[in-house]
Amino acid sequence: MKTKSIKDTIHGYIQIEEPFWRIIDTAEFQRLKWIEQTSYRVLYPSARHDRFVHSIGVYWLGQKAIDGFVKNCSNREVRVVKKYKDSFLLGCILHDIGHAPFSHTCEDLYNYQEKINKVECSLNSRLLELYKKFAETEVIYGAFEKDYKYILKSTDEICKPPSEHEVMSAIVTIQNFSRFRSFFEKDVCLDLDLTIRSILGCVYAVNPKEPAERKTDCGIKNCLIRLLNSSTVDVDKLDYIARDTQMSGYDNVVLDSERLLDSTCCVSTEDGVYYPAFKKSALSVINNVVLAKNSQAQWIVNHPIVLYDAYLLRRAIGISIKNMYDNEYADSEEIDSFEELLKAVFSCEALTREGRWFGKRNVSLLSDIELLNWMKQNIYIKEILEYFSRDERKSPIWKSNEEFLFCLDAEVEKAKTVSDFIMPLMNYLNIIEDLYLTKEINNKLIEKIKTEDIDGKEELLEILNVLISYTDKAGNDGFEYVILPARNTFFTKINAKHVYICFGSKEQYTDYKSIRGEVTESNKKLYEFFYLYANKKTDAKHFLSYLYRKARACSKIRT
């Protein structure tokens, strides 16, 4: 089989087999070059990587996982792994092919107004309708439909509903499967069912009473699915943690993926259910995955600058599309509302090369580029200019939970008092999302609230007056703000109960939780944390002392 080599910053030389580099060459896959992987560039300017390189990285790690299986599993299991290898790798390379522009910032716009865990939602209906036409047999479709509906409703901690981009990636895969299939030799086994299940994290239901051969077949397929998409350790996580860290330049824990994947194997429980597992030599790497993810969450993902940038971006996108609707479609019969235009933009058709037409406009291979162009057309709008111009931006008054607490004399009770005082304002501004309405805290907002029917209106106005009346040490006033909720406790959502470690033979295994304890932050969260961004620089200690005094004076705050 012909292969091509790509030099990757993270993994070194990546060997790509011909069918897969032909998939990479398609327009649908090349689109990922213009989907930024993270929102970290505002903090780490070097974090300029995209979904394209990440998908190739996951494909490479998928190959490594297969190699590990072949080395560590029984002959019977290896035969099954080899049979499904290409289907699994197809899932690896295509797992993000349906990603929205700006990745997770816009992901929920695929399914706006709807819930992803409802079967009836348009994204799920579309997936099921499409797969019904393409599934190899009715039996295969029937089993998929049943298992998929199960994970949508699941309260099981190891099975969870897919996210919007996963469903969209599955849809794009099905739509293009015939073409992708033609890149492989005719005798290659390509199981579309396994590929889309891998992308969605939708395991096969296995009846313990089934014959051993069928249990092994399904069991190994489930191992492959979990190796790509699960709440445990998977190749997707391994690539993005390493890539996001290294590309940012952030000094995180190093992940030795090769060591981990070299130890990949599987275990089967007493009733014959298979799970992927790792040999004991991988323990240190698993521990590092947990540490690295926690660290990334705490110091990058939840950094106030990153949060604010995402807020501005989302608002800028909402305002731009609203303006597009008002200027081009308000009088048209084709698009009835802003919501409908949003759905048209973030649709399956808009990801294709043919695109989606609405009026005279065609959007195809939707990426960051289109949204940036629309935003630039509206750059005269203050909120959009603030996204493009760093010197127009508000800045966070404090930059971490630690600083927040320090400014309140390191007294948790004071932090609780301030947090409790602010909560109604957080509710008003952040709990109900309006995509294009401004959330600035200023006199205009006070006037607006006075005209609305709000629970606890007087309290809300009191909080706003406190903020707007603030004068800094030098006596400057005229402060305006934005408030965003934030996290101050971080624990990795890796399901330690289902990460299995083998000590010796296959029968000698246990789960990670049993030997390492619960993978949670030891400090319990004691108060709701937030960031406040102001239009003028101010001393955080001075500001928080003022806020605490005012909060304390409010009779309804707990003491």
Place this chain on the structure above:
Amino acid sequence: MCKIISSEVVIGNFLLEAVERNTFDVSIEDMVIYDEKLSEQLKEHNYFTRFNFEEILDFKDNYPFFVQGIQSNYIRIMNEMDNKTKLKEQLGRYFRMGMPTLVVNEMISASKSIFDMG
């Protein structure tokens, strides 16, 4: 323009309604039904909820001062303060104040059909 209500508000208000009725163990199944009823009622006013089960686990992590634990199909509400009035005020401040009255009324109405049945 549609408005999306976060899962936290749905869960928080459900817990508030439970505490109003001196109930400190709430069924997750009831919470799911509550969200479905609420969703239906709010659709008319162009509001939507995004609640799903995973958010319950997040809620417990994010508000350990309100949730003591989750056991099988139940959520145990923290009653450390042993002061129902204070707990209600806190829940109200965190999840109700600042919300449109229209939404609050629908939440109260949806909860009645769950808690006051039978």
